[in-house]
Amino acid sequence: MKSVQRRWGWLVPPTAIALVLSIAGQAGAVQYDGWFVFDRNTNANSRLYWNYVDWDEPYQPLHQIYWKAGSGQTTNECNKWRRTGDKGGWLPAGSYVLKGMFDNYDGSLIKGRAFWFEDKVCNDGVTLRSELFIHTEETRSQTQSCPTSGDDPWCWEATWDFISNGCIKVEAPHNIGTAHWYYHNTGGDSRHGEYYGGVGLVVHD
Amino acid sequence: MGVLVLVAVGCGEPIPQAPTTPITDSGPTLTSPPLTDPGQAAPPSSLPGHKPMAVEDVPGLPEGLWVARDYDTKGAKPRGVLEGAKGGRSIVLGLEGSQAVDPLSGGGPGVQSPDGRYVVYNSWTEVKQLDHSQSLVEQGIDFGDPVATPSLRLLDLETGEDRLFEQGAHTIAWRRDGTIAYMKGDESFKRLNVPYTGQVVVRSSLDAPAEVWTTEPGDYMVYGWAGETLLVYRLFGELQSADLLALDSAGKVRLLGQLGVMTISPDGERLLVAGALENFVGPAELAIEYRIVRVADWETESILDPTSVPELQGVSGSATWVGDLVAAAHAEGVALLRVDEAGISFDRLLKLDLKHYPYGAEGPLLSADGTQVVTLATETRGNSPHRYVALSCDLVKEKCKRQAPAQQFLAPIYNPSRPL
Numbered sequence: 001m002k003s004v005q006r007r008w009g010w011l012v013p014p015t016a017i018a019l020v021l022s023i024a025g026q027a028g029a030v031q032y033d034g035w036f037v038f039d040r041n042t043n044a045n046s047r048l049y050w051n052y053v054d055w056d057e058p059y060q061p062l063h064q065i066y067w068k069a070g071s072g073q074t075t076n077e078c079n080k081w082r083r084t085g086d087k088g089g090w091l092p093a094g095s096y097v098l099k100g101m102f103d104n105y106d107g108s109l110i111k112g113r114a115f116w117f118e119d120k121v122c123n124d125g126v127t128l129r130s131e132l133f134i135h136t137e138e139t140r141s142q143t144q145s146c147p148t149s150g151d152d153p154w155c156w157e158a159t160w161d162f163i164s165n166g167c168i169k170v171e172a173p174h175n176i177g178t179a180h181w182y183y184h185n186t187g188g189d190s191r192h193g194e195y196y197g198g199v200g201l202v203v204h205d
Numbered sequence: 206m207g208v209l210v211l212v213a214v215g216c217g218e219p220i221p222q223a224p225t226t227p228i229t230d231s232g233p234t235l236t237s238p239p240l241t242d243p244g245q246a247a248p249p250s251s252l253p254g255h256k257p258m259a260v261e262d263v264p265g266l267p268e269g270l271w272v273a274r275d276y277d278t279k280g281a282k283p284r285g286v287l288e289g290a291k292g293g294r295s296i297v298l299g300l301e302g303s304q305a306v307d308p309l310s311g312g313g314p315g316v317q318s319p320d321g322r323y324v325v326y327n328s329w330t331e332v333k334q335l336d337h338s339q340s341l342v343e344q345g346i347d348f349g350d351p352v353a354t355p356s357l358r359l360l361d362l363e364t365g366e367d368r369l370f371e372q373g374a375h376t377i378a379w380r381r382d383g384t385i386a387y388m389k390g391d392e393s394f395k396r397l398n399v400p401y402t403g404q405v406v407v408r409s410s411l412d413a414p415a416e417v418w419t420t421e422p423g424d425y426m427v428y429g430w431a432g433e434t435l436l437v438y439r440l441f442g443e444l445q446s447a448d449l450l451a452l453d454s455a456g457k458v459r460l461l462g463q464l465g466v467m468t469i470s471p472d473g474e475r476l477l478v479a480g481a482l483e484n485f486v487g488p489a490e491l492a493i494e495y496r497i498v499r500v501a502d503w504e505t506e507s508i509l510d511p512t513s514v515p516e517l518q519g520v521s522g523s524a525t526w527v528g529d530l531v532a533a534a535h536a537e538g539v540a541l542l543r544v545d546e547a548g549i550s551f552d553r554l555l556k557l558d559l560k561h562y563p564y565g566a567e568g569p570l571l572s573a574d575g576t577q578v579v580t581l582a583t584e585t586r587g588n589s590p591h592r593y594v595a596l597s598c599d600l601v602k603e604k605c606k607r608q609a610p611a612q613q614f615l616a617p618i619y620n621p622s623r624p625l
Contacts, residue, residue, distance in 0.1 A: 074536070074564060075563070075564075076564045076583060079564075087521055087536070093338065094337065094338040094339060094340075095338070095339050095340045095343070096340055097340045097342035097343060099348055099398055107442055108441070108442040108446060109442065109446065118340060118341060118342055118348065118397060118398055119341075119397060119398050120337065121308055121337040122337075123338075124593075124614050125274070125304070125337065125614060126274075126304065126307075126308055126329075126614055127308055128308030128309060130398070131442075196342070196347065196348055200340070
């Protein structure tokens with residue numbers, strides 16, 4: 001999936017770049033390809049990479065941005081989270097295609113900025129993992145809601161927030177914001193909502 | 206099982222092959238903070254004061270019916286094999302191109318009829334041969350396209366006849382009097398990234414007409430019978446949250462809340478359920494409490510607060526209940542709980558060696574006399590892939606027999622309904 005964007009270098013904050021982009025239009029456009037990679041280390045301490053290639057650069061080196069990320073409560077990728085206390089395993093290894101990107105997702109548990117990926121049968125060959133997202137803990141409007149001293153579902157309080165029911169979680173507001181920006185501006189897709197994006201996620205150990 | 210290559214995507218444009226060019230870290234200002242923390246959630250650090258149970262190798266499988274699938278099967282999609290039938294027969298399940306055990310069933314392969322003659326099992330037939338380590342979209346299945354047909358198949362253990370029982374259906378509960386319940390889909394196909402919805406239907410016998418018991422279509426999973434009441438999950442939303450429903454008869458549905466049934470009491474009158482713990486400081490995903498509730502009026506008889514006993518933090522969902530003893534799956538082995546007149550309490554933890562069984566025990570089954578427990582475990586030895594084994598453990602001697610190693614998939618045919 002190639003997107004066409006204006007290149008401004010990395011010394012300008014992303015928000016400023018986005019503003020200038022809207023003014024600059026397509027002048028001097030360059031092409032990028034981008035995709036996510038999730039490198040499984042531990043449930044609360046892994047890395048989510050955004051890889052992209054700028055096809056206008058000599059030799060097209062692979063650029064990598066990464067954020068600390070968590071996934072699941074166990075390292076058994078076939079564990080499905082349930083209210084029974086069954087703990088969700090981290091995201092199954094393999095490749096995925098994006099099903100959509102949302103700025104203001106409004107699910108019962110996931111809200112705000114969220115990337116939705118295709119379902120996956122895990123490595124036992126018989127367990128279907130579904131509803132797989134990259135997300136954070138924030139409100140639908142991308143703000144923090146922290147009314148209690150405990151673990152509020154739409155508030156990034158502590159390291160424990162990296163633990164998830166099986167999705168990939170990154171910290172709010174900064175890291176989900178930069179992941180969002182890179183996705184839209186370096187080879188992801190400019191669209192929002194549910195769509196077939198063609199952008200990939202690769203999960204490996 | 207790392208897969209590092211993405212090939213052509215649906216729009217026909219390639220996603221680059223994983224790193225073939227020099228890797229540069231562009232990160233002047235936007236990389237993450239140093240990776241220092243920790244709270245690695247799993248596997249948990251070993252609890253103090255418990256010695257792992259000794260394990261010895263024994264051939265064969267534990268008593269009962271099992272569905273197994275070998276990890277190393279080559280060629281066509283491997284099918285399940287039913288082991289443990291009378292006379293030591295191995296029965297290949299399903300049709301060519303299908304697999305026993307439906308991903309929608311939550312891993313439960315099937316249920317044996319109370320009279321012991323039949324097995325109804327979950328089957329899954331994909332629209333074509335698929336490589337699940339790769340994106341299905343890249344294999345030509347777009348979002349919303351059919352992936353597979355879930356079906357229920359009926360195996361007669363006396364004659365060996367294996368036939369289709371219901372197409373577009375999954376998860377079964379079989380009552381002592383022969384009444385059978387299952388989820389019947391609105392359509393035959395499970396579609397990619399689309400919930401599989403339908404209704405829960407009940408037949409008074411295998412040949413009786415189906416009667417719809419739910420009042421609206423939903424993404425249901427049938428759990429089991431507690432006496433005359435059918436327990437059903439209704440999945441919803443992202444992360445597949447689940448409501449527990451009690452179906453007392455056709456159209457009479459009670460919403461019990463976001464709870465999970467760990468096990469049903471032997472008389473079918475009470476449940477051990479797990480649910481969210483109020484006012485817990487810590488990750489909400491770990492805030493689970495355990496309650497004994499009456500099926501008839503949903504009154505709570507006793508509560509076990511996991512924050513009061515460190516060992517309870519590792520308890521996961523499934524359990525079995527014999528007499529006053531409950532054996533529950535635990536991240537380090539098998540947790541034994543007591544349910545008596547004083548209420549529910551923690552008894553002890555039977556530990557497995559986390560070096561070989563890093564995920565602890567799954568689905569422990571207590572023997573009828575409560576002296577043995579058979580559990581599944583995912584085994585890691587050397588560089589070999591994770592494989593299932595069955596461990597039969599003596600609760601008094603705290604020793605286990607290791608059986609049926611090297612299975613990609615292994616699960617008992619087990620009926621959680623009570624009484625039986």
